[in-house]
Amino acid sequence: MPRPTFFNLPQAKQQKVIESIISEFSQYPLSQGSVARIVKKADIARGSFYQYFDDLEDAYYYVLGLVGEKKMTYLRPILHASPDLPVMDLFKRLFRAGVQFGAEHPQLAKMGALFLQEEKRVRQEVVAEEEEGAIRFYHDLLMKGKQTGEIASDLDLHMAAFVLFHSQMALMERALKQMEWEEGSDVLQEFMTEFDHMLELILYGIIRRES
Amino acid sequence: MPRPTFFNLPQAKQQKVIESIISEFSQYPLSQGSVARIVKKADIARGSFYQYFDDLEDAYYYVLGLVGEKKMTYLRPILHASPDLPVMDLFKRLFRAGVQFGAEHPQLAKMGALFLQEEKRVRQEVVAEEEEGAIRFYHDLLMKGKQTGEIASDLDLHMAAFVLFHSQMALMERALKQMEWEEGSDVLQEFMTEFDHMLELILYGIIRRES
Amino acid sequence: MPRPTFFNLPQAKQQKVIESIISEFSQYPLSQGSVARIVKKADIARGSFYQYFDDLEDAYYYVLGLVGEKKMTYLRPILHASPDLPVMDLFKRLFRAGVQFGAEHPQLAKMGALFLQEEKRVRQEVVAEEEEGAIRFYHDLLMKGKQTGEIASDLDLHMAAFVLFHSQMALMERALKQMEWEEGSDVLQEFMTEFDHMLELILYGIIRRES
Amino acid sequence: MPRPTFFNLPQAKQQKVIESIISEFSQYPLSQGSVARIVKKADIARGSFYQYFDDLEDAYYYVLGLVGEKKMTYLRPILHASPDLPVMDLFKRLFRAGVQFGAEHPQLAKMGALFLQEEKRVRQEVVAEEEEGAIRFYHDLLMKGKQTGEIASDLDLHMAAFVLFHSQMALMERALKQMEWEEGSDVLQEFMTEFDHMLELILYGIIRRES
DNA sequence: CATGAATGAGAATTCATTCAT
DNA sequence: GATGAATGAATTCTCATTCAT
Structure with missing residues (x-):
């Protein structure tokens, strides 16, 4: 889970970070992911990343959860309705x-x-x-x-x-x-x-x- | 393709090297393969590997070919007979x-x-x-x-x-x-x-x- | 050209690094230069060198430019005056x-x-x-x-x-x-x-x- | 100086080796010379080289002497005649x-x-x-x-x-x-x-x- | 909370030289 | 005398993570 630091960030910035992570892991599997690319794309400092997340894996699974939730917004109506x-x-x-x-x-x-x-x-x-x-x-x-x-x-x-x-x-x-x-x-x-x-x-x- | 050096090796040694490579790539994909692990397992010197193969990829595709051939020995009789x-x-x-x-x-x-x-x-x-x-x-x-x-x-x-x-x-x-x-x-x-x-x-x- | 990282360094440190590079290349031509010797002399970590410069060549040509500039400070007055x-x-x-x-x-x-x-x-x-x-x-x-x-x-x-x-x-x-x-x-x-x-x-x- | 082994070689082979060495060192300085390239060009085994010469330097200076001698055949007549x-x-x-x-x-x-x-x-x-x-x-x-x-x-x-x-x-x-x-x-x-x-x-x- | 410099282990690859056959 | 496989130290370069400011 991201550190509280992350959730205290303004929404826009959170979003930018999340999108960078998604972009990274839509191209590379977890094992090939690169913090360097992510921080560059998100335009944040190298160290900031580690203020937000424990490590790459932490970021990965957090965002993966969001992906799952998003997907559920497509599927839920069908199941329920x-x-x-x-x-x-x-x-x-x-x-x-x-x-x-x-x-x-x-x-x-x-x-x-x-x-x-x-x-x-x-x-x-x-x-x-x-x-x-x-x-x-x-x-x-x-x-x-x-x-x-x-x-x-x-x-x-x-x-x-x-x-x-x-x-x-x-x-x-x-x-x-x-x-x-x-x-x-x-x-x-x-x-x-x-x-x-x-x-x-x-x-x-x-x-x-x-x- | 392996260098001639490799084929000049005694069969037993060739086999040992091949098995190390297979062992490696039955656990890791090409991009995660490690020469270090292979040479350790095969018990050969770091440099020897590079006398046998151009690089990891060379070794990978060579062995992959062998795997394909082996598999064909199982399938061929069925197709032909x-x-x-x-x-x-x-x-x-x-x-x-x-x-x-x-x-x-x-x-x-x-x-x-x-x-x-x-x-x-x-x-x-x-x-x-x-x-x-x-x-x-x-x-x-x-x-x-x-x-x-x-x-x-x-x-x-x-x-x-x-x-x-x-x-x-x-x-x-x-x-x-x-x-x-x-x-x-x-x-x-x-x-x-x-x-x-x-x-x-x-x-x-x-x-x-x-x- | 050196990376921004290098120019952000305190002057003293920049100088130390530059001097190490000069020392290296006043003894060895580019092709014989060794990152190992440079970082040892400059007392920086191996990886730091690569935060400052793309590679040895980058460092070489940057410092060579400085040498040229320095030499011009000797020649310019004569030409102009x-x-x-x-x-x-x-x-x-x-x-x-x-x-x-x-x-x-x-x-x-x-x-x-x-x-x-x-x-x-x-x-x-x-x-x-x-x-x-x-x-x-x-x-x-x-x-x-x-x-x-x-x-x-x-x-x-x-x-x-x-x-x-x-x-x-x-x-x-x-x-x-x-x-x-x-x-x-x-x-x-x-x-x-x-x-x-x-x-x-x-x-x-x-x-x-x-x- | 080359080992006796070298001088026992048939003239033609000696010549081929010498030419390979000259070819190498007309392109690369001593410090950049490569035994690998020389033996390949001379078409001899890697180990043979070391049967003929102590090391690369030995070969270099031997051949350099030959070059000097050859050059003298151009200059001597002028000086003497x-x-x-x-x-x-x-x-x-x-x-x-x-x-x-x-x-x-x-x-x-x-x-x-x-x-x-x-x-x-x-x-x-x-x-x-x-x-x-x-x-x-x-x-x-x-x-x-x-x-x-x-x-x-x-x-x-x-x-x-x-x-x-x-x-x-x-x-x-x-x-x-x-x-x-x-x-x-x-x-x-x-x-x-x-x-x-x-x-x-x-x-x-x-x-x-x-x- | 932001920053970005520092770190150093670890990766691949090269190559002169040795040595057993 | 010929051979070529074996060796391993040395090289460059990368990168996740830490940490002082």
């Missing part, structure tokens, strides 16, 4: 909200993605926890689908959640990379459709009789 | 061969996995190429399935290959990590079954009528 | 001023001399430029002498400037070396007389009728 | 012979030149000795001129020798550098004329009444 939507529509909306988030805050999304493939060795636990959390969340949604009868009763829920999670992650990463290249162009619709396809494919499988 | 097996059985066998490889050479497998999530920013091209190659390979197999009628004719082959590749990658990583923990225990069967499940799930989808 | 002195008296005074400079700042003079015979292969351009500049300067002075009639009209000005420059350089180097040995002794007068002789010799030639 | 030529014609011929040598053996000449401006710090004595030898030689010639009346009796012989030596050295260096650039072109005559000019200038001085 539609309690008895078919589960599969829920997934569709969630994925689409993810795309929206990535398009509107590409740096935050990139930081999140970078985090999830963080050196599987450093801070393994934290990452693993986060991953498990996400998969469990998917799992719970699917469970609901089983209860409502939308989903075959003999489905391996864990595996389904696993596949959904990792496929969505991989597709999101690809999308972020493409957005970076074709910056500005409006590929939002395109990506949403792609996520729809992916969901459909996983729902109905590769081998399909009628659909 | 069973030309007209149903495509889906082929996948099943390939996945199982992958598990076998991971179980028998966990470090090699880890190095390969680490490579594929290599800092998405450094050497992007090489990694991306490799990934695309793998996905294209899956895609071609699926195409065959379409031709033989095993697979629905309106399937988005690219997306299917994408989902298969990344799901398999993610599961393999999890498996490798677990093997590390429960080292020695015979979880091979267990993992094979898990891969079977995954394949089945992706084949038939989450929402299944009869199966 | 005596516009219509006979050219040959000008040379005499310039040479003597050079001796004065060498006697009062032997290390600076040595550094300058070392620079001018810098590995004729590295940084050739910079050195060559400097040499040409000096010769051209001599040439222009001689030209004036031709115009005032002091100098025979058929003289090869370029060759004369060339001979003057290199003879003076060589003599200066010898003088500096001797000062080093007989350190402290007052050889100043002696050297000035020697430079006078040299000038006279080149003026009137080896084969002289009357003089 | 014309005992009562006017001293100044002798100088002219010597300088011209020097140019000839430089044109026909540019690498040897470059090595010699590089030697004479060798890090004034390393092996100072050897270089100084050589320089003094050359100047003394010039001095003795001039002395003869004094005795025959060619040269004014009040001339400062030491200074004259000094100026002659260093001017000639400097001009030779410039000539060698130009030959390197305009390789192949026949600039020999041009340079000889230039040396003639220089000699004349130093003989008759900058300020000349009639000439």
